[in-house]
Amino acid sequence: MVKVAVDAMGGDNAPAEVIKGSVRAVNEDNRIHVVLVGKEAVIQEQLQQYTYDKERITVVHAEEEITNEEAPVMAVRRKKDSSIVKAMTLVKNNEADAFVSAGSTGAVLVGAQLIVGRLPGVERPPLAPLLPTAKGVTLLIDCGANVDARSSHLVQFAKMGSVYMEHVIGIKNPRVAIVNIGAEEEKGNALVKETFPLLKNCNEINFIGSIEAREIPAGYADVVVCEAFVGNVILKLYEGMAKTLIGKIKEGMMSTFRSKLGALLVKPALKETLKDLDSSQFGGAPMLGLKGLVVKSHGNSKSDEIKNSILQCISFKEQNINERIKDSISVNEA
Amino acid sequence: MVKVAVDAMGGDNAPAEVIKGSVRAVNEDNRIHVVLVGKEAVIQEQLQQYTYDKERITVVHAEEEITNEEAPVMAVRRKKDSSIVKAMTLVKNNEADAFVSAGSTGAVLVGAQLIVGRLPGVERPPLAPLLPTAKGVTLLIDCGANVDARSSHLVQFAKMGSVYMEHVIGIKNPRVAIVNIGAEEEKGNALVKETFPLLKNCNEINFIGSIEAREIPAGYADVVVCEAFVGNVILKLYEGMAKTLIGKIKEGMMSTFRSKLGALLVKPALKETLKDLDSSQFGGAPMLGLKGLVVKSHGNSKSDEIKNSILQCISFKEQNINERIKDSISVNEA
Numbered sequence: 001m002v003k004v005a006v007d008a009m010g011g012d013n014a015p016a017e018v019i020k021g022s023v024r025a026v027n028e029d030n031r032i033h034v035v036l037v038g039k040e041a042v043i044q045e046q047l048q049q050y051t052y053d054k055e056r057i058t059v060v061h062a063e064e065e066i067t068n069e070e071a072p073v074m075a076v077r078r079k080k081d082s083s084i085v086k087a088m089t090l091v092k093n094n095e096a097d098a099f100v101s102a103g104s105t106g107a108v109l110v111g112a113q114l115i116v117g118r119l120p121g122v123e124r125p126p127l128a129p130l131l132p133t134a135k136g137v138t139l140l141i142d143c144g145a146n147v148d149a150r151s152s153h154l155v156q157f158a159k160m161g162s163v164y165m166e167h168v169i170g171i172k173n174p175r176v177a178i179v180n181i182g183a184e185e186e187k188g189n190a191l192v193k194e195t196f197p198l199l200k201n202c203n204e205i206n207f208i209g210s211i212e213a214r215e216i217p218a219g220y221a222d223v224v225v226c227e228a229f230v231g232n233v234i235l236k237l238y239e240g241m242a243k244t245l246i247g248k249i250k251e252g253m254m255s256t257f258r259s260k261l262g263a264l265l266v267k268p269a270l271k272e273t274l275k276d277l278d279s280s281q282f283g284g285a286p287m288l289g290l291k292g293l294v295v296k297s298h299g300n301s302k303s304d305e306i307k308n309s310i311l312q313c314i315s316f317k318e319q320n321i322n323e324r325i326k327d328s329i330s331v332n333e334a
Numbered sequence: 335m336v337k338v339a340v341d342a343m344g345g346d347n348a349p350a351e352v353i354k355g356s357v358r359a360v361n362e363d364n365r366i367h368v369v370l371v372g373k374e375a376v377i378q379e380q381l382q383q384y385t386y387d388k389e390r391i392t393v394v395h396a397e398e399e400i401t402n403e404e405a406p407v408m409a410v411r412r413k414k415d416s417s418i419v420k421a422m423t424l425v426k427n428n429e430a431d432a433f434v435s436a437g438s439t440g441a442v443l444v445g446a447q448l449i450v451g452r453l454p455g456v457e458r459p460p461l462a463p464l465l466p467t468a469k470g471v472t473l474l475i476d477c478g479a480n481v482d483a484r485s486s487h488l489v490q491f492a493k494m495g496s497v498y499m500e501h502v503i504g505i506k507n508p509r510v511a512i513v514n515i516g517a518e519e520e521k522g523n524a525l526v527k528e529t530f531p532l533l534k535n536c537n538e539i540n541f542i543g544s545i546e547a548r549e550i551p552a553g554y555a556d557v558v559v560c561e562a563f564v565g566n567v568i569l570k571l572y573e574g575m576a577k578t579l580i581g582k583i584k585e586g587m588m589s590t591f592r593s594k595l596g597a598l599l600v601k602p603a604l605k606e607t608l609k610d611l612d613s614s615q616f617g618g619a620p621m622l623g624l625k626g627l628v629v630k631s632h633g634n635s636k637s638d639e640i641k642n643s644i645l646q647c648i649s650f651k652e653q654n655i656n657e658r659i660k661d662s663i664s665v666n667e668a
Contacts, residue, residue: 041483086462134578137603147523181478181566189481189563213567214574229523232515233547233564234571240548245611249583252600252607259603265596266587273586277579 001033002317004095004310005087010039010063010103018102019046020255021306026056026215031314035096037062037087062086065103068299072106076114084108088115091292096315098293102301109145112287112294119322121329122289124153126228127296128161129285130169131238132277135219139165139174143231145287147157151195154178154225155202159328160288161223162205167319168286169314173206174222179230180210190225199225204328231302242277283308286316289325295319335367336651337645339421339430342372343399344437346634349373352436353380355640360390362641365648369430371396371421396420399437402633406440408608410448410641418442422449425626432627432647434618436635443479445619445629453656455663456623458487460562461630462495463619464503465572466611469553473499473508477565478623485529488512488559489536493662494622495557500648501653503619507540508556513564514544517618525561533559538662576611617642623659 005020008015015038022034033056035044040061047057064082066075079085084103084316089098090110093160099116101108109127118125126142141161146153158176165174178195180188185196187210199207211221213234226234275281283305284297293316295309337662340356342349349372356368367390370377374395381391398416400409411418418437422445424430433450435442443461452459460476475495480487492510499508512533514522519530521544533541545555547568560568587597609615618631625649629643649655 134581147515180566181481181563181570192563213569213571214577216571217574217578229515229526230564230567233513233567234643235547236515237547237550237568237571238575240546240551241572242579243548244551245579246578247468248607248611249604252604255603255607259600262596262599266593266600267596269589269593269596270583270586273582273589277582 002031002098003033003035003096004098004100004313005037005090006310007037007083007087007099007101007103008036008043009062009083010101011297013302014102015042015046017301017303018306019043021301021303021334022057022310023047023050023052024303024307025310029311029314032310033058034310035060035087035090037090038083039063060086060090066107068104070104070107072104072110075104075107076110084111085115088112088294091116091294096292097317098295100295100297100306100309100313102284102297102299102306104109105296108294108296109287112290116290116292116294119289119291119326119329121326123156124149125287125289126157127162127285127287128164129235130282131216131235132243132279133219135218136220137169137282138216139223140231140234141223141225141288142228143235143285144228147228149227151191151198154191154195154227155198156289156329158199158202158205158207158223158225160325161225162227163321163324163328164286164288165222167321167324168315170180171222174320175208176205176223176225177211177215177221179224179226179234181212183210183212185209189310239279246274278328280305281308283310283312286312291322293321335410336365336432336648337367337369337430337576338432338434338647339369339371339424339436340640340644341417341433341435342370342377343396343417344435345631347636348436349376349380351635351637352640353377355635355637356391356644357381357384357386358637358641359644360386363648366390366644367392368644369394369421369424370660371424372417373397380562394420399442402438404438404441406444408561409438409441410444418445418450422446422628425450425628430626431651432629434631434640434643434647436618436631436633436640439478439630440482440627442630443621446624450624450626450628451664453623453625453660455660457490458483459621459623460494461619461621462498462637463569464504464613464616465550465569466613467551467553471503471616472550472553472555473557475477475557475559475622476562477569477619478562481562483561485525485532486623488525488529488561488571489532490663492539492541492557492559492660494532494659497658497662498620498622499556501655501658502649505556509542510539510559511542511555512555513543513547513558513560513568515546517544517546519543580608614639615642617644617646620646625656
């Protein structure tokens with residue numbers, strides 16, 4: 001059984017979509033036990049409308065909530081009775097294996113470090129979303145947890161990302177690349193120039209060199225390593241470009257009578273293709289290197305993404321990802 | 335008359351497309367005089383197939399070429415008889431107002447600094463391409479000339495970018511934003527946190543605060559300021575995402591009989607819309623802050639982009655952009 005603490009109050013569509021996603025996860029896979037953390041009365045009222053195995057959804061009451069507007073460190077320190085702090089405390093005390101939240105990213109990142117805590121040897125735990133590509137999926141690591149990282153952090157990200165892609169996503173010998181502004185080894189900023197030879201000398205990963213941002217959507221690497229500021233820019237531009245381009249295409253299709261007719265005909269096929277590029281299919285971004293698993297879902301998650309965020313915790317636990325990460329990091333230290 | 339030195343040998347489609355683009359520019363606007371720099375015999379042979387005002391295209395012979403594979407600094411220093419070095423020397427000696435090249439980016443950036451030289455007061459000359467957005471166009475500054483820049487450089491980029499957008503593109507009081515990983519002032523890496531208050535205190539620009547990468551394609555700012563590594567990632571991901579998404583959409587449209595039929599009907603309207611998102615319509619990226627203008631076109635430029643790169647030199651000269659940049663920088667220094 002995999003026990004997942006879920007922040008019932010976090011996200012733009014909480015609690016309704018969060019609770020719906022939790023019920024769907026439990027109904028889809030009988031290895032899942034969800035602990036919904038938040039205002040008990042609200043949660044119980046929502047739960048009444050669903051049919052599910054009552055033994056596999058429990059509720060832990062939390063009186064407070066942390067909003068996106070609050071300063072994360074302060075909020076995590078002060079609001080001991082918030083859904084985020086209480087749920088993370090369950091993970092810390094081994095009463096849950098994982099934590100899923102669509103709430104304040106800042107509070108989740110801070111709580112992960114302060115409450116759940118890092119695995120021995122891990123310098124900085126990265127946030128690592130999966131990006132859809134033309135060929136499947138790529139892990140972007142780090143996308144926002146540690147700005148101004150050092151080269152040793154990036155090497156650990158490469159190792160943790162490799163473990164995740166191989167054992168959770170099932171890609172044998174995943175190709176690791178570092179984001180750079182040219183393909184040649186001498187290109188880059190100071191951080192990349194320092195990190196490149198370290199990655200090259202890393203025997204436990206399949207380092208293929210630099211990747212230019214242009215090649216990420218084409219799927220040229222399985223693990224894309226970068227400092228968090230750059231990763232955050234990549235993640236958000238990915239989302240922004242997709243939205244703008246699809247908007248423009250819809251606008252084009254609606255511009256003439258002839259194109260409107262054509263749009264009706266291409267719509268079903270196009271919907272199917274664009275689904276491949278929808279990142280919610282993967283669930284939220286895992287934060288790696290912690291004593292437990294923390295998954296950060298998008299703030300605007302619907303039940304689908306919440307469900308997928310919960311389900312990804314199964315292979316994380318069954319594949320002993322944290323043990324594997326500890327092993328790979330200790331090789332690094334040796 | 336605006337005299338533009340063109341690197342006839344630079345780019346994947348040189349010399350044919352470069353020469354075709356030059357002829358088209360001369361035929362489209364009678365203020366343009368092009369000096370084609372490169373192997374004279376090759377150039378003259380290509381020119382024979384076109385009709386144009388012979389007084390407005392001249393040829394300067396250059397025996398050598400600089401390739402993408404050569405180390406830029408070394409190549410610029412050694413190959414005195416290359417098309418890039420000779421054309422830039424024309425600009426330096428005021429025998430040409432501007433230089434356009436689709437050749438080695440590294441050599442163009444190095445040559446711009448070593449041969450053309452910086453305007454007084456300019457610390458670092460940025461490369462600033464125009465990006466298509468849902469609402470029109472945005473200047474991304476810097477996108478690759480100066481990695482690991484300092485905050486004072488970014489402030490100058492903001493000023494130079496504002497001058498360019500206002501007087502070349504014609505956007506009154508352009509909105510300037512700095513690329514960041516969140517909207518709040520306290521967010522960001524060390525460089526952004528240091529630069530933010532400097533931009534806020536800059537009276538000559540219309541600073542609107544941080545921009546998340548997600549909002550760039552939507553067109554939320556006219557001048558998007560960032561350090562070159564980040565800018566390069568944005569520019570290349572912009573291109574890569576567009577290519578992958580359009581590829582996926584075409585694939586979807588070709589997947590069923592019904593959708594193929596629909597594709598025939600939507601094609602003309604879609605082509606029209608996607609043209610808005612084609613960056614070649616703007617010509618290449620200007621490098622600002624130099625004694626003269628240097629425009630870097632894409633390596634794979636066709637005649638269209640070369641023509642547009644040449645034509646943008648007109649408003650650059652007529653609007654006295656360099657005088658305006660000098661003025662805006664000196665305000666900075668005061």
